[in-house]
Amino acid sequence: MPSDAKFLPIFMANEARIRAFIRTLVDDPLAVDDVFQEVALVLWQKFDLYDPLRPFDAWARGIVAKEVLVMRRGKARCPTPFPPNVVVAILDEFERFVASGGMTSERAEALERCVETLPPLSQKMLRLRYGKSMSVKQVASLLGRTIAPTQRALSRIRQRLADCIERRLASVSGGER
Secondary structure (H helix, E strand, O other): OOOHHHHHHHHHHHHHHHHHHHHHHOOOHHHHHHHHHHHHHHHHHOHHHOOOOOOHHHHHHHHHHHHHHHHHOOOOOOOOOOOHHHHHHHHHHHHHHHHOOOOOHHHHHHHHHHHHHOOHHHHHHHHHHHHOOOOHHHHHHHHOOOHHHHHHHHHHHHHHHHHHHHHHHHHHOOOOO
8 A cells, every 4th residue: 555645645636637537437426526536545555556657647547447437337336428438438539638738637627617607508508518429409409499599509608618717727827828
């Protein structure tokens, strides 16, 4: 078992990124917390296997994906809308995204906070469109709307999020952006 003095600083510095990745794989916010706790325990138990030359969050995402797949077998504990091959594909794509410069943890956290400020219907539209990978037509049908107004609403939501993220990042950096 690792010493807390080595594990905790690294884990705490990566907590937001680990939670964000879990949220991409798990629908239920309460289940996200359960998965996070399980993953935290596994990370601590396996910390001696961590190669410090590799980014901790990349190593952690691999463990998250494995844990979600294991927990998915007992579906009540980990309600994920994705089959195992999609979980692996998401992990691969996430790794490519991060390797290419991807989203900073500050930007990811700003996005998360901005989504929380949206009205429930807007959050639902985002969940359906991006979380469940539904087409605009499917989202419109599910919500009892037509396609054009649904497309415009999603466009306004994306713009609102982009503006909110930029404001948050500017306030964090002291207005340097």
